[in-house]
Amino acid sequence: MSGPDVAVVGTGPNGLAAGVTLARAGLSVVLHEAADRFGGGLRTTPLFDDDVVHDICSAVHPMAAASRFFREFDLAARGVELLQPEIGYAHPLDGGRAALAHRDLDVTCDLLGPDGKRWRRLMEPLVAHSTGIVDLVLSGGRALPDDWAAPFLLAGRTLAHGTALARGRFATEEADALLAGVAAHAIGRLPSLASGAIAVLLGHLAHASGWPVPRGGSARIAEAMAADITAHGGTFHLGRTITDLRELAGARAVLLDTGVKGLLRIAGDRLPRRYARRLARFRYGPAAAKVDFLVSDAIPWSHPELGRAGTVHLGGTRAEVFRAESLTAAGVAVDDPFVLLVDPGAVDGTRVRPGRRPVYAYAHVPNGDDRDPVELVSGRIERYAPGFRDTVLAARGISGRQFEAYNPNYVGGDISSGAATLVQSILRPTAQLDPYRTPLPGVYLCSAATPPGPGVHGMSGHLAALSVLRREFGVTTPPRLGPDASNA
Known part of the structure; x- marks a missing residue:
């Protein structure tokens, strides 16, 4: 047969x-x-x-909302609801401060104060040419662009934000940190051309097709x-x-x-x-060390607007993010790693039960790192949400090394x-x-x-x-x- x-x-x-x-x-x-x-x-x-x-x-799935494959496949027509948080991503800072990337670019720029005009100059052309930029990046460099503005917008902004030229682009810690948190999705040394491209690509999508969470x-x-x-x-x-x-x-x-x-x-x-x-x-990159929490209530953020964000980046100032990511990429196990957190219940009420809700978080750690990440991640959350530990009903940690056992494609915990x-x-x-x-x-x-x-x-x-x-x-x-x- x-x-x-x-x-x-x-x-x-x-x-x-x-x-x-x-x-x-x-x-x-x-x-x-x-x-x-x-x-x-x-x-x-x-x-x-x-x-x-x-x-x-x-x-969280900004690329599932943006890529050509999923645009044509049409998840919405198949009953998959991609829920759009009002705030796509956010970045808390000490002192109860936070930078917020609203879906509405105007709102974001207003909240960034003296950096509002700079954020608009960075993001507005990208939003206008979003489909062309996404399709160019996701072609794997093997197709001519449909939108010829896309490569020029992408190249110029990648150089501006993926090299030493990025220093001094913004006047405030808030705007600096907001973009640095997106750049950290490269999971590697910062700054770099790869991180600049990722910051430009993912960063603008919060104001375009969004950073959605699938219902359920x-x-x-x-x-x-x-x-x-x-x-x-x-x-x-x-x-x-x-x-x-x-x-x-x-x-x-x-x-x-x-x-x-x-x-x-x-x-x-x-x-x-x-x-x-x-x-x-x-070559393989740094690892992710994941923690799943079951908590009794919404996260008690010092800045309450963080509770409306789909994704929260925990890394401190731009300098702190860049330091932690670069050391981690060099194989140094830092005590204050960059952490990405998602509270699905902030946008998807079907995920919440009375007195119980899931929280998703992972830290960037050296490849093959075998530390239990529960306390590491809990401490990073507690810095910006005092009392978080008191809401935790249960937690499960997966070290970078253990992530490979879950999925052999993640060598040493490299989820990329x-x-x-x-x-x-x-x-x-x-x-x-x-x-x-x-x-x-x-x-x-x-x-x-x-x-x-x-x-x-x-x-x-x-x-x-x-x-x-x-x-x-x-x-x-x-x-x-x-x-x-x-x-x-």
Whole structure:
């Protein structure tokens, strides 16, 4: 009996995006997942209480609201509600101060006082050209821009905010810290060109398509994608770990939603030595150390407006953020790491029960760090929310080292599946014209270890699937992704 047209290994957002694309092209697709549930970084589950669910890896999704794949897939039409907080991201400072990135750019600029005009000059052109900028960045550098203003806006602002030129751009600690918190999403040394690009990209989205939280949790996104795959004939094999490509010998093409380490493991000695050596030089970045809290009440922030924010960056001043991130990238375990926090109940009332609500937080720590992060993260929250510890009913910490056990793609806890340097963001996993194609016939990589890199955008999987369609099946017209009747 012949096998499927395509086998996909791994069902994170990119594996699912590849499955959607290929199944909609009319191919028979089988997806293999080692865990007992699909979704990878999009899993949501109860941890301490059957009535309260927690997002295990990703919780806030600016790229799911912005990327071309998800725009065409149309999550809203599939019943996935992306809830938009009034304040996309916020950054508290000592003394009860805070900087707030409202969805409304005018409100943000008013609140930034003397830096309002500077923030507007930075963000307003980006918002006006947001779709073009997002599509350029998520093309992985392999497509001409649809909006020719996009590369110039992106390049100029990346240089201005990703190098030493960033010093002195703002007059106040508030504006400086607000952008520094977004730059820290690069999870690496600051400043850097990669962090400048990320600050520009993610920073402006709060005023454009937003930093939304899916109603009911991140798993709603994975469920919509999986439902579309099965509706188009795809099948899932859950709880099955693929350890060797020979297990998939019946498929005409194989897509691996695995990291570089996973590709080396599954392909074994079949890879050409030169290519394997290049993969072995792939660099990994710092880790995330995650804490899930079950709390009795809303976080008692010193600045009450922080309770309306979808995402809160805890890092202090710009200088403090840059110091902590640079030391962490150098392998130094600091006591005051950058922490990203989400209180889903601030925007999604379905996540809250009387006297119980989830809080999501992770710290940036050195790769492979094995410290229990509960006290580390609790202390960072307590600095800006005195009394937070008194609200904690239960907590679970996952060290950087333990994160790899949850998802083997997170080597040493690197949730970016590879250091997000500017060069490695473009040349992932190694320099070649088609970064998704491996030297093995019919075998492709489709994970965040390929362009455009980390984030729940689906574009690595989608672009890899388009490469498979062209090279293996002679299909040059991308399938339609929307849920209209003609695609059913």
